Amino acid sequence: MTTEPSAAAEEAEPGTPDAGPESESESGSESGSGTEPESGSAPGSESGSESGSEAGGAVQLSEAQAELAAQRELRERIERRKAEKDGPVVAGTGLSGKAADLLAAVRAVESGEKPPASVFSDPAPAPRRAAPEPVRRPQPLPSGAPASMAAESVDAVRAVLVRGGAPEALAPQAAATLGEGADGQLRDDPWQLLQVAGVRPEQADGFARALLGAECGPDDERRGRAVTVWLLEQAALAGHTALEAPALHAALTQRSVPDPDAAVQSALAEGDALVFQDALDEPGTPLAPRRSEGAAGEAGEGDEDAESAEGEEPRPVRVLIGLERYALAEESLADGLARVVNALSKAEADGSATAWEPVATGSATELIRAVAGHGLVLHTGGEASRAEPASLVAAARSLGLRVCVAAHHPDGRRRFTDLLATAQKSQELKDSQESQDAAAVVATVAGLLSGEEGPGRDRDGMLLTDLLIVLDAPQLDIESAAMLAESLPDGARLVLSGDPGVLWSAGPGRVFADLLAARVCPQVASRTPDPGPVGELVSGIGIGELNEVEAPGKEVVIIPVRDAGEAVHRTVQLVADSVPRAIGIPAEQTQVITTGHGGAAGTRVLNAALKERLNPGPGRFGGFDPGDRIAYSATPGRSVPGHVVKADAAGLHLDCAGTPVVVPKERVEQTVRHGWALTAHQAVGVRWPAAVVVLPGDAAQALSRPWVYTAFGRADRHLSVVHGVEQALPRAVAEVAAKPRTTRLPALLTAQVPASG
Structure with a gap:
């Protein structure tokens, strides 16, 4: 790619603020943001564990004496609490050298950092890594619990934390995470603190030493079990649904667990994890994946009969260990997809194919014919290929079928609705009311699963649809995909459509890629290219080539920069002028995209500079002012761009993709960020008329082909690249593929559905 002169280089703007590097160090991938639990602080209240006076004595007191005694006891409790609050003892003094570690844990939660989602990434050190959405502060306990019980539980947990030298601020989150009897769980097993977001093994070790003293040691069974679960949770943040036994054992050894086998066995025995044996690719009939109750690395009882016959060599298997929630979701998805594939009998398919033939026209002909004869179809292509599912919807509705379409993002829903209106007109539907109601079948995945959008459900909880089309299919994590598959009625067809080149889901799994690899259903590749110079550039990136493209109208502009400070200055200049x-x-209508939240040219620095230029203000409501562009994350891993309308006693009023949202004041810090600059993971599923992609020199290690493909593909008409990574950009496009994720879905599918070839 050659460098073209930019209008941005015409003059310097002294009003643009300088951007210095942030002092904090951030790690992890962007996908981690969406899969992290939110948490927060709640005010404490007095403990309800006071025993009071003996029952017998209470009976002998008069009513007045009992009242005086109760008041005296209440005053004593208040004085004790005040003394504890105002006294010189500071949480953490019970430790000789690890209090700072635990204090760092709460600072990590409160400052927006997160535990690394890269535990199982490549071991080579990187000068900079893309930061995920930060873990927010602890959330209040669920409102459904009685307030007195919640307060008592938090107070009891706080007492245990103080005794072990842990920060008191972790109490609300620990109580909410561990549930009823959290204080007892922490006393009996201090390493349960690892379940709290932001706490790392070395910090939990310090807490355990303070509580257990000489009884604490690295070979403690409780420690091995807790670290095993923690590592599996970190793997899920990195996208894995399970880990191969050798990888888990190596990670346990790295965390100073002396006997990894015993640690894994303990986690399996307690039901904290499950072990599976999946057959490796071999000729002949595949060995069905099985769940084993045996030790990791050992074959389950009866495997010999399944693996070999009459002296044949045992068939190779891989042993996987995973958390129950993701293992069950993966099995549920495989069962649901197998039901969809097998539910459409050959007779039905043949009859349907005849009925569909007259409406199979244009570029969508191949897709329509595949859907006519099969229950599950995969459709791949870029932005322009969305016209083909739109034609499919129009064709299906002309046959009287109920159709529902789900997009990853509200912007995708809006864009597809516009395409659908065009496709409906091309089909010349006679029922004008049906054409007017076309928008009603288009929803977001989150809205469809929550019941807030879509066609509704029957009494059995099944979606009222005959054909479900899921757009942006690479963004489906394993749990969302499983819920969709479980919601399909018998006989319904499912089409998964998306661009396989974009970043994978923020949550664990790689559903679309696994289905493409398994080849258990027809795959229709669109031949409709994305138009214009931006489309040509992105198409080349998809096959590993960073080509020079003709851009007579300045559709693609490269702006070289020497350092991060210049990158920030030029970015503001581009957007504002x-x-x-x-x-x-x-x-x-211009979106800035960069590699992470931290660093000298991350979203924090860029958003601060852009706000100062485009919407300066005091930030009276949690750092926000009316008119600020924002990214709202109601759930982890899902960001919706919008802007601030106003702020009042009810909270921060937002407009998110045309939907009004009110965020309570206590939730603003956890769910709202400034949104002039986003990460590529936050931007996936959305397109803007113009995009400015910022690549400062320290971003080189964060680049990969899917990242570049996703970031550059967010531009519709114009793309500016603030380029400071030199040859790292073409090298990433040519050589750096997506990091692999360990999943079980392909093996589960091939055991239930024969390959389609």
Whole structure:
């Protein structure tokens, strides 16, 4: 790719603020944001564990004496609490050298950092890594619990934390995470503190030493079990649904667990994890994946009969260990997809194919014919290929079928609705009311699963649809995909459509990629290319080539920079001046995309500089002012761009993709960020008229082909690349593929559904 002069380089703007590097160190991948639990602090209240006076004595007191005694006891409790609050003893003094570690845990939670999601990434050190959405502060306990019980539980947990030198601020989150009897769980097994987001093994070790003293040691069975579960949770943040036994054992050894086999066995015995044996690819009939109750690395009882016959060599298997929630979701998804594939009998398919033939026209002909004869179909292609599912919807509705379409993002829903209106007109539907109601079949995946959008459900909980089309299918994590498959009625067809080149889901799993690899259903590849210079550039990136493209209208512009400070300056200049003046796209329709939240040119620094230029203000409501662009994350891993409307006693009023949202004041810090600059994971599923992709020099290690493909593909008409990584960019496009994820879905599917070839 050659460098073209930019209008942004015409003049420097002294009003643009400088951007210095952040002092904090951030790690982990962007996908981790969406899969992290949110947490928060709740005010404490007095403990309800006071025993009071003896029952016998209480009976002998008069009513007045009992009242005086109760008041005296209440005053004593209040004085004790005040003394504890105002006294010189500080949480953490019970430790000789690890209090700082535990204090760092709460600082990590409160400052927006997260535990590394890269525990199982490549071991090579990187000068900078993309940061995920930060773990937010602890959330209040669920409102459904009685307030007195919640307060008592938090107070009891707080007492245990103080005794072990842990920060008191972790009490609400620990009580909510561990549930009833959390204080007792921590006393009996201090390593349960690892379940609290932001706490690392070395910090839990310090807490355990303070509580257990000489009884604490690295070979403690409780420690091995807790670290095993923690490692599996970190693997889920990195996208894995399970880990191969050798990888888990190596990670346990790295965490100073002296006997990894015993640690895994303990976790399995307690039901904290499950072990599976999946057959490796071999000729002949595949060995069905099985769940084993035996030790990791050992074959379960009866495997010999399944693996060999009459002296044949045992068939190779891989042993996987995973958390129950993801293991069950993967099995449920495989069962649901097998039901969809097998439910459409050959006779039905043949009859349906005849009925569908007259409406199979245009570029969608191949897709329509595949759907006519099969229950499950995969459709791949870029942005322009969405016209084919739109034609499929129009064709299916013309046959009287109930159709529902689900997109990853509200912007995707809006864009597809526009395409659908065009496709409906091309089909010349006679029922004008049906054409007017076309938008009603388009929802978001989250809205469809929650019941807030879509066609509704029957008494059995099944979606009222004959054909479900899921757009942006690479963004499906294993749990969302399983819930969709479980919601399909018998005989319904399922089409998964998406661009396989974009970043995978924020949550664990790689559903779309696994299905493509398993080849258990027809795969229709669109031949419709994305138009224009931006489409040509992105198409080349998809096959590993960073090509020079003709851009006579400045559709693609490269701006070289020497350092991060210049990158920030040029980015602000582009958004505020150059792109509106030279391209005609206003600042509010231009999106900045960078590799992470931290660093000298991360989202925090860029958002601060852009706010100062585009919407300066005091940030009276949690750092926000009316008119600020924001990214709202109601659930982890799902960000919706929008802007601030106003703030009042009810909270922060937002407009998110045309939907009004009110965020209570106590939830603003956990769910709302400034949104002039986003990460690629936050931006996936959305397109803007113009995009400015910022690649400072320290971003080189965060680049990969899927990241570049996703970031560059967010631009519809104009793309500016603030380029400071030199040859790292073409090298990443040519050589750095997506990091592999360990999943079980392909083996589960091939055991239930024969390959389609």
